[in-house]
Amino acid sequence: MDALTVLLNTAFLGKAVWIWLVFIGVVVTLLALDLGVLHKHDREIGVRESLLLSAGYISIAVLFGIWVWWFMGAQSGTEYFTGFLIEKSLSMDNVFVIALIFGYFAIPRQYQHRVLFWGILGVIVLRALMIGLGAALITHFSWVLYLFGAFLVFTGIKMWAVADHMPDIDNNPVLRWLRQHLRVTPALHGNAFFVQQPDPVTGKPLRWATPLFLALCMVEVIDLVFAVDSVPAIFAITSDPFIVYTSNIFAILGLRALYFALAAMIHRFKYLKYALAAVLVFIGLKIFSVGLIGKTPPAISLGVTFGLIAAGVAYSLWRTRSPASPNPHTAAAAKP
DSSP: OOHHHHHHTSEETTEEHHHHHHHHHHHHHHHHHIIIIITSSOOOOOHHHHHHHHHHHHHHHHHHHHHHHHHHOHHHHHHHHHHHHHHHHHTHHHHHHHHHHHHHTTOOHHHHHHHHHHHHHHHHHHHHHHHHHHHHHHHHOTTHHHHHHHHHHHHHHHHHHTTTOOOOSTTOHHHHHHHHHSOBOSSOOTTOSEEEEEOTTTOOEEEEEOHHHHHHHHHHHHHHHHHHHHHHHHHTTOOOHHHHHHHHHHHHHHHHHHHHHHTTTGGGGTTHHHHHHHHHHHHHHHHHTHHHHOOOOHHHHHHHHHHHHHHHHHHHHHHTOSOOOOOHHHHHHHOO
16 A cells, blocks of 8 residues: 555544545635636626526535435434534525625625635635634533533524624724724725725835725624634534534535625525524534433434524515515615
């Protein structure tokens, strides 16, 4: 057996290196196709294209899940699809907040994909670090799962209580810090994150950030905030880092593609937050129920999660079935 074969079969976070390379290869191919072929030039993405792209990403995610089911067993497959569904649903909140961010900075639709694409690269790295840390903590300190459970119950209750709360972007501490420590141009400069401009006092050329870069930073911050909820939620389903990470990334990739369709109709899902809150409480309580009734089968976790989310979507669509005025922040984000 040569050195390369040994390396490819070496275990890394519970799985052979070659399995991780298969996943990385799929993701890199998707990103290269997205930026290098489908969106090589800045342009506005319509609802139809957004739906088609999302369908493509979801199809690939499902095919990957079927492969996980076939290669790693039914339990791993069920855990993957449960994690994918949880992350996909919890990330719906990201769409609403990202629409607010784009509206706040007046980012035209033709530049929004650029922000979302580079944002996903940050998500891939940040989620890897968070999931690696979470896996290490659970491996060495099993009681950390109970902390995750308590946190999820608390977060679910808090999400229910503030479901109608509107994020205050202008007073966000990260945005204030960025404005205090960066030179920021008052207006956009095309699709540039940074530009060279003369200092207003000395006239010396200096590097300035643009509002597009601030929007990118805020999108990354929002992803990090939501990851604090979603990563523990999936660790409550499975402690396998491969299942946690792959389901996370595939769900986020597809949601970014779906953003341009969802942003135009996000007001139709105003009651989904209550269903997501119930999902978090259910998952958190499931951890504490292990000592009483044993571990909940993955199929039941998937069924309950799907049922709660489906009920939230159906109730939202029913309650908002009459024509409603568009959310002003969402409308602003959609303007070119």
